[in-house]
Amino acid sequence: MIGQIYIVRFKTELQIPHCAGCSQHILDKFILKVLDRHWHSKCLKCADCQTPLADKCFSRAGSVYCKEDFFK
Numbered sequence: 001m002i003g004q005i006y007i008v009r010f011k012t013e014l015q016i017p018h019c020a021g022c023s024q025h026i027l028d029k030f031i032l033k034v035l036d037r038h039w040h041s042k043c044l045k046c047a048d049c050q051t052p053l054a055d056k057c058f059s060r061a062g063s064v065y066c067k068e069d070f071f072k
């Protein structure tokens with residue numbers, strides 16, 4: 001599954017989201033949203049090669065991958 005990464009600005013009226021990567025609250029000003037899950041910008045990286053993902057990511061079985069590792 002290919003997920004577009006959205007950068008959303010944290011709004012105080014919303015519930016503080018949990019990061020899908022580290023399970024901590026996300027208190028950053030900007031939050032990455034991929035496939036209805038939220039991430040710290042530092043936590044969204046390829047599960048295989050640890051490359052930070054900034055544009056598109058690829059998801060399989062709950063993990064996110066860069067394009068190279070998803071298709072290899």
Ligand SMILES: [Zn+2]
Pocket residue numbers: 019020021022023024039040042043
């Ligand atoms: Zn995190």
Ligand SMILES: [Zn+2]
Pocket residue numbers: 046047048049050051065066067068069
């Ligand atoms: Zn990778």
